[in-house]
Amino acid sequence: MNLKYFKYSIILSFFFVFQSCSLLKVNLESDTEPLDNQMIETRNLTHSFVNTFFHDVRVAADSIFENTENKEVQVNALLWKIIATQQAKNKIFQINPEVALIDTWILTTTMSDFLEKGIGSTMFAEQQPVAINASKKLAVKIDEIAKKSFKSDYDEAFHFVDSIRKNEPFTSYDFYRETLHDNWYEYQKIPDSIANGSIGTLSQVLSDFSTKFAVGGEQTLYQSQWATELMLKRSNLDQLDLTKISEDFNKNTEELLRILQEGGVNLQKDVLAFQADYRMSIRALNNNLDSLSIFAAKEMAVFRDSISVERKAIMSDLDNTSEKIVKTAMEELRETIKDVLFYLIIILIVILLIPFALGYMTGRVFTKNKNSK
Numbered sequence: 001m002n003l004k005y006f007k008y009s010i011i012l013s014f015f016f017v018f019q020s021c022s023l024l025k026v027n028l029e030s031d032t033e034p035l036d037n038q039m040i041e042t043r044n045l046t047h048s049f050v051n052t053f054f055h056d057v058r059v060a061a062d063s064i065f066e067n068t069e070n071k072e073v074q075v076n077a078l079l080w081k082i083i084a085t086q087q088a089k090n091k092i093f094q095i096n097p098e099v100a101l102i103d104t105w106i107l108t109t110t111m112s113d114f115l116e117k118g119i120g121s122t123m124f125a126e127q128q129p130v131a132i133n134a135s136k137k138l139a140v141k142i143d144e145i146a147k148k149s150f151k152s153d154y155d156e157a158f159h160f161v162d163s164i165r166k167n168e169p170f171t172s173y174d175f176y177r178e179t180l181h182d183n184w185y186e187y188q189k190i191p192d193s194i195a196n197g198s199i200g201t202l203s204q205v206l207s208d209f210s211t212k213f214a215v216g217g218e219q220t221l222y223q224s225q226w227a228t229e230l231m232l233k234r235s236n237l238d239q240l241d242l243t244k245i246s247e248d249f250n251k252n253t254e255e256l257l258r259i260l261q262e263g264g265v266n267l268q269k270d271v272l273a274f275q276a277d278y279r280m281s282i283r284a285l286n287n288n289l290d291s292l293s294i295f296a297a298k299e300m301a302v303f304r305d306s307i308s309v310e311r312k313a314i315m316s317d318l319d320n321t322s323e324k325i326v327k328t329a330m331e332e333l334r335e336t337i338k339d340v341l342f343y344l345i346i347i348l349i350v351i352l353l354i355p356f357a358l359g360y361m362t363g364r365v366f367t368k369n370k371n372s373k
Contacts, residue, residue, distance in 0.1 A: 051215075060130050068125065076173070080123070094179065
C-alpha cells in the first residue's frame with residue numbers, strides 16, 4: 001500500500017515539474033520601463049503644437065511679405081519663418097517629452113517678447129502687429145498645453161520658464177538657445193540618475209521617430225522653397241521683368257535699323273552710343289550674376305550645415321536608443337539563461353535522483369517483507 005502511494009506521489013511530482021517548465025519560455029519583451037501616461041500625454045500635446053506653430057508663423061510671415069514693398073521687411077519675413085520653424089522643430093522633437101515641452105514653451109514666449117518689446121520690435125515696420133499677434137497667440141496655446149501636461153506642477157514649471165524668459169531674452173532673430181534639460185532638473189533638485197530616465201519602450205521610441213521624420217520631411221521642402229525666395233529677393237532677381245527687357249531690345253534694334261537707313265555723320269555717333277549702352281547693360285548683368293553666384297554658394301553652405309547638424313542629431317538619438325535597447329536585451333538574455341539553467345538543474349535532479357530513490361525504497365520494502373517472512 002505504501003509503495004502504491006509512493007508511485008502516485010512520483011507521478012504527481014513529474015506533472016508539477018513539467019507543468020512549471022512553461023516558465024522556460026523566452027520572454028522577448030524588453031524590460032525597459034515604458035513612459036507613463038502623463039509623459040505620453042505630454043509628448044502627444046507637444047507634437048500637436050508643431051503644426052500650429054508652423055501654420056501661424058507661415059501665415060503671418062506671408063501676410064507681412066505680401067502687404068509691404070519694403071525689401072528689408074520682406075527679407076525679415078522670410079528669415080523669421082525659416083529660422084523660427086527650424087528652432088521649433090529642434091525643441092519639440094526631443095527624446096524627453098517634459099524637456100521638449102519646457103524648451104518649446106521658453107522658445108515661444110521669449111520669441112513673443114522679442115517681437116513685441118525686444119530688439120525685434122521694428123523688424124517688420126508697419127506690419128509689426130501681424131507678427132506680434134501671431135506670436136502672442138502661440139504663447140497662449142503653449143501655456144494651455146503646459147497646464148494640461150503639468151497639472152498640479154504647473155506653477156513650478158511656469159516660474160522656471162518665466163525666469164528664463166525675463167533674464168535671458170533673445171538678442172537676435174536666430175532664436176537659438178541650448179536645451180535647458182540640466183537646468184530644469186537642477187531647478188527641481190532631481191538627481192541625474194532620475195533625470196536621465198527611461199526613453200520608453202521600443203514601440204514608443206519608433207512612434208516618436210516616425211512623427212519626427214514625417215514632419216521633418218515636409219518642413220525641409222518648405223525650408224528649401226523659402227531659402228530660394230530669400231536668395232532671389234536679396235539679389236533682386238525676383239523683380240526681373242523679361243517682357244520689358246524684350247521690348248527694350250526690340251526698340252533698340254528698330255532704332256539701330258533706322259539709323260543705318262539714314263546714314264550720314266550721325267550714324268557713327270549713334271552706333272557708338274548704342275554700343276556703350278549695350279556694354280553697360282552686359283556689365284551690370286554680369287555683376288548681378290556674380291553676386292547671385294556668391295550668395296547662392298553661401299546659402300547652399302548654410303543649408304548643407306543645417307542638414308549636417310540635423311543628421312548628426314538624428315544619428316545621435318539613434319545611437320543612444322540602440323545602445324539602451326541592446327543593453328536591455330543583453331540583461332534580459334542573461335536573466336533568461338539563469339532561469340533556464342536553474343530549471344535544467346531541477347530536471348536533472350528529478351531524472352537522476354528519483355529513480356535512485358525509487359530503487360532504494362523498493363529494495364527496503366522487499367527486504368522488510370523478506371525478513372518478516
